[in-house]
Amino acid sequence: MAKPKSTMKQVVIDVALKSHNCKRNSAHRILKGNIRLKIKSSRSFHAYCVDCAKGILQGDIAKIQNLLSKFD
Secondary structure, eight states: OOOOOOSSSSSEEOOOSEEEESSSSSTTTTTTOEEEEEEEEETTEEOOOHHHHHHHHHHHHHHHHHHHHHOO
């Protein structure tokens, strides 16, 4: 049986191994040991701090709910 398709790109929550800036807002610093959201973009990953990640995921949830409502 075929594997169901997914609209989500490769998304991972992990722990930062070194300190770096958030991709969405460079004023947000992700410190070593902090959890972060990583989203695959082309051949690399973009890392987002918890605050930005929550906003991104909430926006995606709203988009998916809007799409689902169109099937009713």
